Amino acid sequence: MRAGLNGRHTSPDQYEAGRRRVFAVAAVVLGAFLVVIGQLWFLQVLEGGRFLDASDKNRIRIRPVAAPRGILFDRHGVPLVDNRPAFTLSLIPRELERDPDRRAATLGQVAVLLGMPYGDLQDAVARVSSDSFVPVRVRRGLTLTDVAKIEERKLELPGVIVEVEPQRTYPSSRFAAHLLGYVREANDEQLKQGRYRRGDMVGQTGLERLLDEHLRGRDGGERIEVDAMGRPVRLVQQTEPHPGAEVITTIDRRIQEAAEQALEGRAGAIVVMDPRNGDVLAMASAPAFPIDRFTGTIDRDAWLAVVRDPDFPMLNRTLQTQYAPGSVFKIVVTAAGLQEGTLTPLDRIHCGGEFHLGAWTFKDWKEGGHGTVDLHRAMAQSCNIFFYQAGLKVGGAAITKYASAFGFGRITGVDLPSEKPGFLPHPKIKRGRQVWQGGEVVNMSIGQGAVLVTPMQVARFMAAVANGGVLWKPRLVQRVQSADRGILYSDPGQVMGHVDLSPVVWAFLKQSLWSVVNEGGTGAAARIPGLDVAGKTGTAQMIANSKASRGEDHAWFAAFAPSKDPEVVVVVLIERGGKGGQVAAPIARKILNAIFFEKVAAIGLTG
């Protein structure tokens, strides 16, 4: 047997050698401990802060809570738009399956359940870091059935959630579409500007775009502590969303609705304005686009259908389309002539239905003419022959001077983008002198030829006629107030200019415009018993070879009432409608009726 197992002790030499061997092992072990302690010093003391951040990033999720968009109200406090809760399908990249095949299966299942393209889902996830906990919104406006489908399979679909967000809702599908504008997710260009995050809802047109900064509000958020499985453990911090500001517009919802109803089935524009302060009470353009479908998700086909529509529903015809003013322009010629003294109310001519200037023959709209007419009658009957000659007497320079003073040829400055300025003809320059060509002046004096205006310009012009020369900047927004009623913005109204005519001239204009409606003039269709309506018809002839000449002329009617002390201006334009007196005037009548005689009933209804 060997020594050790027999219990025999070793010699002192062997004992010492053994001790040294043990100490050698101990030294190695202690050295290793020093290395470990060095590593701990590095991790905990030198790099500790970085790892602390990493541990917070691990456990804290930020769940954004969308702020409700501010509401737009009409002048009486009736909402023009509202918010309702809408369901949005979102993906949380970090919580999706990590395995590419299993993730593809999840996304595939979602695609099948909702009948949406698989590629959309894939793209949405591919755009962001797979480590991100911020939900990526892939489809807005889920139906309740869709929500049920997803929620039922919640456990099979990790990382797929349904969020509830406030979404715009409208009184009707096309209500005030051009005025309000639609709200959609920020597009790539807007994202580049850096003011928006992906998935933010942004006003894209109309007032929603103009006032987006105010309407957006501030999104709130919840800082949630989660465990490793992503299950929420507790709420660490909560920031309430700050709702967007309220906007009080100048619109009267009832008049807006009446105007839109009146345009039903036609292409055209209506502007209703208060001549006392330039407030736009209604602003309708038809055809309109389905604004409710533009909010949230619109599929490509529906989008293209709207964009490619030959009637251009996206166009705001009150501002963005320019028309020849037709006989409405005769008011400008009359004002210019009377003020300059080139015309007097006593001027008479014989209207035989034709007018010759050089080799040119200009015709009246009425076969055989109006017989002998003075200025008053020429206005009421809209006699072209009279105004051809009057125009030549007044002269191109004076006409354009007064037209310009009435605000034609430049934008009105209304609070909406892409407004067109219209056009006023210029004189030719010959040998350093301005020379007007006779034919041009003749055409201009009945609102044809090169002169172009927008319905908004006509409304402001009529307002100036009604109020005695004050040219208001059309006002759409009265004020913007935060949810706690603090005023963020207010527009007291702005005078853009004055048209200085003698009081006699103003009186003559008002009187003759009253006759247009009330004394057997062309605007008789706008006559309302019990209300003094003044107005002027216009028929913008289509030039035969122009592109827009499908069918008939554009019909104008521009009116104000009551004529003594005007409260409203109504401008109606119907594209290819025919004669102003026959088509536009009855529409104006309907609107005036609604304004003055259906008010009581409406107040009863809206409480």
Add this chain to the structure above:
Amino acid sequence: MVGIDRRLLQNVDWLLLVATGGLLATSAVTLGSLSVGRAGGGLVLRQLAWVGVGALALVVIASVDYRRLVRMAPMLYVLGLVGLVTVFVLGRSVSGARRWILLGPVSVQPSELFKITFVLMIAWWLTSRWAQGLGRVTIGFVIPIMAVPFVLIVKQPDLGTALLLFPVTVALLVGAGVRFRLLGALALAGVGTLPVAWFMMKDYQRERIMVYLDPFRDPLGSAYNVIQAKIAIGSGQLLGKGIAGATQSRLAFLPERHTDFIFAVFAEMWGFVGCLVLLVCYVLLLLRGFDIAAAAREPVGRLVALGATALLGSQVLINVGMVTGLLPVVGIPLPLMSYGGSSMLVSLSALGLLLSVRMRQFQ
């Protein structure tokens, strides 16, 4: 020889026992803090039950003369090998590894229990009459003694436990007085077999080594453990986040936090200072072990004490090394801290061996 006489009791190493008690208490508190406010409090109780079983084993082993155990070593070794083979036949598979055998209500890990047997076996062989002179023949036979269980354990697969056989063997060879030149030659041969080992490894094991070399290779997959452990440890900073603030551990970002990665939990809660105190506890324990080995008057006692100390020490170092990212991840529990019955039993048995040697050092 069974039975404890008064002289033996006078030689009990109280410092060793105090350090052990301290570590066990720390383990209970750490495990308990992981279950505060959630289900799973039973874990601490079960751990304490195992501490009871281990303490019993400690007392029994301490009271038996270690020389008797060493004489039984060949028999125990064969029994151990049988146990390792049994795992393949009757073993319960947990996440792809067959490491456990069910014995009634408890599952036992033969590879854990084998560690003690292995220390005794090597000590026996190096001091037996056939191994006179510690020549090439003696050393040569050490290789199969180690290789057979190594292969069996690697195949379970339990790379960590298998690898542990190396430092223990080396420590015993050094302690037995093998010349360093011979050891150097052995080490070179060992390095030569590494490529072979690479091909023997399972894919996941290779992945772990790749991840060790480059942790951000797959941050959500195989490197997840390492990264989360580093975040847990590092975020503890100098003084720790306390029990309530230890979000990495308590919110389960840290995997294996009751078992192999418990050190990271402790580090997150108590910071660098706490870690220092914990490691000093282990160093005290190990220094007692080395002292007992050095003070042993005959080679068997010295080797048994040294082997037991090396077993504990290398487990502590490999575990903390892997949790702090110094070493690749191999499944090795932290002695006396990690949750796990077999590991607790083995650690306390090793301490029992140390006590046994200590109590009989003047005999």
